[in-house]
Amino acid sequence: MHLNPSSLSESELYKILSGAVSPRPIAWISTMSQEGRFNLAPFSFFTVVSSEPPMICFSIGPGEGEREGTFKDTLTNIRDTHEFVFNFVPFNLIQEMEQSSKDYLPDVDEFNEIGVNQLNSTIVKPPGVKESPIQFECKLDKIVPLGKYHLVIGKVVHIHLKNEYYQNGKLNLIKLQPVGRLAGNYIQVKEIFNLK
Template sequence: MRFDPSKLETKNVYKLLSGSVVPRPIAWVSTTSENGIRNLAPFSFFTVASRQPPMLCISIGPGVGARKGTVKDTLENIRTGKEFVINISSTPLGNEVQKSSENLASEVDEFEEAGLTPIPSEKVKPMRIKEAPIQMECKLHQIVELGSDHLIIGEMVLYHIQEDYYLENYKVNFEKLRPLGRLAASFSESKDFFSLPKQDLK
């Protein structure tokens, strides 16, 4: 079978992409509005963009449901504040991740709504999630408009990891982390790990 994306509805192209590019990690992004309201939202169009300087990128789509036709709070807050935090969730925090994905009014503090603990960052204004095993403070590098979406590229300026998730030599304990991911509309847990013969990755 083959599909020509120019002849499909956007939602159907999205379903093909999100069901094929898997598993996708989740960036649990915390931002702060101009009025000081804490915002929190998960994004699974997320990856590393550069090693030196260390940069991360997330893609933010347009508002959906009741927020259709609007700009998502995360995008607006990054545009104005030029800072954000990418928190990494473990599977036991799945309910809180899902709660923070709901379409809520801009004046709602989503840390409170999801029952999470905000803790101060050191180099940026937005709060970190205390319960998240890993938190990466980021400063905005660039916003690239790509069709209906916006690609946010941020430089990581400080990295936090809870001590019991850290192995020696700058490695993360994946078995302890149990990272939460996305498979199309479903969530996934990474818990089975294996090695292959070493090769140079292209």
């Protein structure tokens, strides 16, 4: 089968791309508006892009539904404040993460709405998710417009990591139980193997 991307609908392309590039980790991003309102939302177009300097990136799509044609609150907040926090999503927080993906109005505090607690950050102003085992405080490096999407690249300036998940200089991923996206579904990491 040979497919020309220009002949496919946006929905068809999205399903092929998001299905083929999987599993995808989830960036649960917390931000704060200029007015001090908190926002929390997940993004699965996400990865680490550099360890020296430590940098991550994620892509934010356009507003949807009733907010079609607008920018998502996460993008607006990062543009205004140049700060955000990445929160790791373990299996036990999958319901809260999913609930935070709803299209809330800008004045809604997702922390309160979904019932998670704030973790005070050390360097940036937005808080992290206290229940999450890992938080990366980030400063904005740049935002790159990509069609309807915006690629956000941030430098990690501080790391919060619960002691019980860090052993012998590395993360215990079996204990962390990370989840990811498989197209529109989720996957839980239960088994790890190597080829050595």
